[in-house]
Amino acid sequence: MIFLPRPLLKRIVDAAEAAYPEECCGLLVGYNQPPADIVVSRVEVSPNVTEEGANERFEVSPQLRLELMRTLEGGPERVIGHFHSHPDHAAQPSERDLERAWEPELVWLITAVLDGQAIHTTAHVLDSEGCQFREIGLRTSDWQPYPLRPPPFESEDSET
Secondary structure, X not given: OEEEOHHHHHHHHHHHHHHOOOOXXXXXXXXXXXXXXXXXXXXXXXXXXXXXXXOOOOOEOHHHHHHHHHHHOOOOOEEEEEEEEEEOOOOOOOHHHHHHOOXXXXXXXXXXXXXXXXXXXXEEEXXXXXXXXXXXXXXXXXXXXXXXXXOOOOOHHHHO
């Protein structure tokens, strides 16, 4: 499960909508919180520095990543993943994403943007063999469990 505070999700959504029809991208900073949760504490938006096809590819600025890793060195936070958008496509990893996934410890956050509006965000990690993505739970700070409805009551007619 990954925990993403609502203001940070909004920052990702804003970046995805602003970049449309191209892909946005950036880095997720955070820490592990036992037993298995990952907490995002910061979002760093990056220019998409891909040299071709920015509407279907992304590349985080290597300079941004290097500077961020230097800043975080020795502290409790680290780069825990990255995010990008899928303009007019589902919030599911593409074959191209799988080809480019070479750090199995990173979370992949993907935001689907349809006609310029962000509609869905999902989180994924590589399986232990690095062969495919596995979706993980994504929770925001305003998350609430679905309310429980009382069981339907039986009408008097059903007793006869």
